[in-house]
Amino acid sequence: MASPGSGFWSFGSEDGSGDPENSGTARAWCQVAQKFTGGIGNKLCALLYGDAEKPAESGGSQPLRTTSRKAACACNQKPCSCPKAEVNYAFLHATDLLPACDGERPTLAFLQDVMDILLQYVVKSFDRSTKVIDFHYPNELLQEYNWELADQPQNLEEILMHCQTTLKYAIKTGHPRYFNQLSTGLDMVGLAADWLTSTANTNMFTYEIAPVFVLLEYVTLKKMREIIGWPGGSGDGIFSPGGAISNMYAMLIARFKMFPEVKEKGMAAIPKLIAFTSEHSHFSLKKGAAALGIGTDSVILIKCDERGKMIPSDLERRILEAKQKGFVPFLVSATAGTTVYGAFDPLLAVADICKKYKIWMHVDAAWGGGLLMSRKHKWKLSGVERANSVTWNPHKMMGVPLQCSALLVREEGLMQSCNQMHASYLFQQDKHYDLSYDTGDKALQCGRHVDVFKLWLMWRAKGTTGFEAHIDKCLELAEYLYNIIKNREGYEMVFDGKPQHTNVCFWYVPPSLRVLDNNEERMSRLSKVAPVIKARMMEYGTTMVSYQPLGDKVNFFRMVISNPAATHQDIDFLIEEIERLGQDL
Amino acid sequence: MASPGSGFWSFGSEDGSGDPENSGTARAWCQVAQKFTGGIGNKLCALLYGDAEKPAESGGSQPLRTTSRKAACACNQKPCSCPKAEVNYAFLHATDLLPACDGERPTLAFLQDVMDILLQYVVKSFDRSTKVIDFHYPNELLQEYNWELADQPQNLEEILMHCQTTLKYAIKTGHPRYFNQLSTGLDMVGLAADWLTSTANTNMFTYEIAPVFVLLEYVTLKKMREIIGWPGGSGDGIFSPGGAISNMYAMLIARFKMFPEVKEKGMAAIPKLIAFTSEHSHFSLKKGAAALGIGTDSVILIKCDERGKMIPSDLERRILEAKQKGFVPFLVSATAGTTVYGAFDPLLAVADICKKYKIWMHVDAAWGGGLLMSRKHKWKLSGVERANSVTWNPHKMMGVPLQCSALLVREEGLMQSCNQMHASYLFQQDKHYDLSYDTGDKALQCGRHVDVFKLWLMWRAKGTTGFEAHIDKCLELAEYLYNIIKNREGYEMVFDGKPQHTNVCFWYVPPSLRVLDNNEERMSRLSKVAPVIKARMMEYGTTMVSYQPLGDKVNFFRMVISNPAATHQDIDFLIEEIERLGQDL
DSSP: OOOOOOOTTHHHHHHOOOOOTTHHHHHHHHHHHTTSTTTHHHHHHHHHTGGGGSOOOTTSHHHHHHHHHHHTOOOOOSSOOOTTOOOOGGGOOGGGSTTSTTOHHHHHHHHHHHHHHHHHHHHHHTOTTSOSOOOOOHHHHHHHSOOOOOSSOOOHHHHHHHHHHHHHTSOOTTSTTEESSSSOOOOHHHHHHHHHHHHHOOOTTOTTTOHHHHHHHHHHHHHHHHHHTOGGGOSEEEEESSHHHHHHHHHHHHHHHHOTTHHHHOGGGSOOEEEEEETTSOTHHHHHHHHTTSOGGGEEEEOBOTTSOBOHHHHHHHHHHHHHTTOEEEEEEEEBSOTTTOOBOOHHHHHHHHHHHTOEEEEEOTTTGGGGGOTTTGGGGTTGGGOSEEEEOTTSTTOOOSOOEEEEESSTTHHHHHHOOOOTTTSOTTOSSOGGGOOGGGSSOSSOOOOHHHHHHHHHHHHHHHHHHHHHHHHHHHHHHHHHHTTSTTEEESSOSOOSSSOEEEEEOOHHHHTSOSSHHHHHHHHTHHHHHHHHHHHHTSOEEEEEEETTEEEEEEEOOOOTTOOHHHHHHHHHHHHHHHTTO | OOOOOOOGGGHHHHHOOOOOTTHHHHHHHHHHHTTSTTTHHHHHHHHHTGGGGSOOOTTSHHHHHHHHHHHTOOOOOSSOOOTTOOOOGGGOOGGGSTTSTTOHHHHHHHHHHHHHHHHHHHHHHTOTTSOSOOOOOHHHHHHHSOOOOOSSOOOHHHHHHHHHHHHHTSOOTTSTTEESSSSOOOOHHHHHHHHHHHHHOOOSSOTTTOHHHHHHHHHHHHHHHHHHTOGGGOSEEEEESSHHHHHHHHHHHHHHHHOTTHHHHOGGGSOOEEEEEETTSOTHHHHHHHHTTSOGGGEEEEOBOTTSOBOHHHHHHHHHHHHHTTOEEEEEEEEBSOTTTOOBOOHHHHHHHHHHHTOEEEEEOTTTGGGGGOTTTGGGGTTGGGOSEEEEOTTSTTOOOSOOEEEEESSTTHHHHHHOOOOTTTSOTTOSSOGGGOOGGGSSOSSOOOOHHHHHHHHHHHHHHHHHHHHHHHHHHHHHHHHHHTTSTTEEESSSSOOSSSOEEEEEOOHHHHTSOSSHHHHHHHHHHHHHHHHHHHHHTSOEEEEEEETTEEEEEEEOOOOTTOOHHHHHHHHHHHHHHHTTO
């Protein structure tokens, strides 16, 4: 049994700096503990030495691990069986791990040591005294390490170091001050579920090889459809690799619904189709149209009001215009939660228009779908129940680890008809169980990653009310930010009024620009402010928030809050940091 | 510090059945150990009690965990601070974990306990005395458990039990006797890398938020292109969510290369396109054509020889036929490793034809690409270096955890031109680093899962030579199987000659059918044999292998070997098991 690994707590037993009340006894136990596998010994020691539990600042742990591991044993048997020796990873390779004969012990030690590295990273992710990012330019990172792939294997010590190095330069996406994307935060139950998913290492195409996951997908999609408001949760759906693909699915199915012959005969056999979406909608609508052979010119961008909401009268006007040209309007994609402004298109008005002209109504609620979990905010999606399809990404506002995007479809069976190819080697018709649980033939993909388990397990752990609390809190934080900056010197809001989602869009105007007239020169200088502040943020590593231009508006900050770790203090910090980094510009 | 969890080793300390030499001392240490977090205490105890390390047979561990956890403490403080008390998960919820205040301790305990469950599963996965699957019919599974999602949260004890239940009914895809899919096996380094990927929880679209992963994708794709044989590894590529999507990318790029106006104007603006692939090729080619608006009728299936290889003369004939009709041949997709037969199309002959008629040559090497790592077998892909694009799925023959599929493209920049939409909120042009590392705008997806790290880390751990050894071994096992059954009573080969890949296709003919003439009745009865044997295999849970009909050939077994855990004895076992389960039919 004697082959303990060296966890990240190991420096505690190295330097002996702890001073617990009964350190003598602790030291004795610690020596005993060194007999055991999987980093346990070092953890025990570190716990006994109290302060050692606190992870070192970045960069500190790696040399210590290495030292600890190398110092323990000087023999070169593999694995070493010297009394009290550690697992000497320098003499172990992947071939020594399971399924190797006698691979169980080194495997458990190795995986436990990896886990220790991950746990250290998790703890540091939530520590405000650590950096969000230890930024290096691409050429620096490429030069600093040898990342190349070679003919010969590396030993497991090197593999563990690669894990540490990779995490050293990673963005801490769970850090309380990481606001850069719509997907932020690191949920502990979701993380555990994703580890389990990796361990189960299977594929969603059939019940045969993913029985539980297929059932959980069924249960979860049904629940999501109930929340959307489709009677009895009936309908169809799938978890797809991201919102862009979910939107592409919607476009594909809408086209098939109207012209099923397109599947065999292609676009040449059907009239010219036109899709409509707002000028603030996600670029994936155009990307999808390009891919599906519809063409980006056939995606008409409808005007938005000053808050970024689609203007229904413009939608109707453009539909009529298309019809007059002899084209066939086949899809309106309304957005519930636009990427930049967080705007919600008026779904009820859009639904009326779609009904009137018999057009497939899709709602891209990739970002805003989460608000359906909140009794306080779900009214913003009123009308979503009238959609034919909905994109909803739990990996955004609901904090599920990446990726987790659902496409929900109101009509059952349509996805199957649209996409099935009857591959007999996969979807045998004479199998011994109910084939309706095989999901593969309704997907565009063949193999499909298991994305449902993390959402399902988080839902069990939080309950709908837990998601609701998270969402309400994020919205409240956005309002808090809005209230602070709306009248604060040096800030200009991109649009008026309190945010509907957690998007808060604003310019920070440095003192030197405040005195200028609102002319081209000022705009030109203002456009350079956000990029410089952002670059400084990343170099300091203190926080991260996104910026972009939009239409005629020069670069502005788009703050979004989906991070469950964020607090009022982190919002305050963001403001102070923007001012600290931007006041000289 | 006092709040140890309860690992799967815990039953050792419960029943005290171990009998180590110095059990008195062990017991004392064990009591001490109970003070510590993260399942450590129980692990220590179990290790001291020797035999407890061996996992219980299926179903045994769950009640014991529960008992152990509940018995420890009767107070209802959360978390309990009683001396020697365990973490009482029954009183803990997701809200007690990080980023909660004081969440570090319960988080580490919880994640460690999840890890213990996963480690138990990993060890059992490789244990031939455990079942590959504990099969239940969908309605049984739905009735046996309540999988529904509710308003209220569940406690962490329930969450841990869900993890156990989910794995109890999972397929052990790493089990040495799991041969059901092209992707089998569970690589320990790959698994560790996938856990790390989950923990880093980021997105591939920009260097900004995935610096290391973006660089590793660059390095790894370049290496794969070098192995394909493109000079200096130049070209382009992406990791996509599976081979079907990779093939769709190829079709999309080929179309764009010939008619770039299709991006804006759609299929209506260009001539009728025709794609060619063999009748044994993967169904994703047709699926892609349906999605891209080309239509399945425009995918011409080329005849194969008796070994499943595309016949070049038939390809040329069909190209000429299409051209005579005024259609435009734009893509030939040759297959390197067909799904059922494992056949390699004659790539050099196909390349000559593509060159002659100026057609994009794609090679779907999703399954066969791995053979490029083997000096002994790579000749089977001779000519792949002349392809314009290649699909290569390391999650198949190379044993990388799901998903890991690469599309490699010879011409650089084409993917970007084809797919870019210039979303300014994501791909800001005034960022402070080299924007060529932002990969998002060349993808169909917006968010993209990190699929590269597991492949990269495995490659470092195995070296190219490690992949080669794995592939050579799998091919050798396939030949071993072929040699056993080719002349064995009761077996008929679907095609003659030794396998080119690890696919071995055969009928098992039960004694009752051996005496029948080769007529329709025999065929009809033979078609039912494989499904029944397969159903029995799953009910016993002893092994899993796929079957299917193909063309005029009734259901036959398709054995494939990509599982690194499989040995000659497992092949022997498979044969014995087929005979045991099928002899009465």
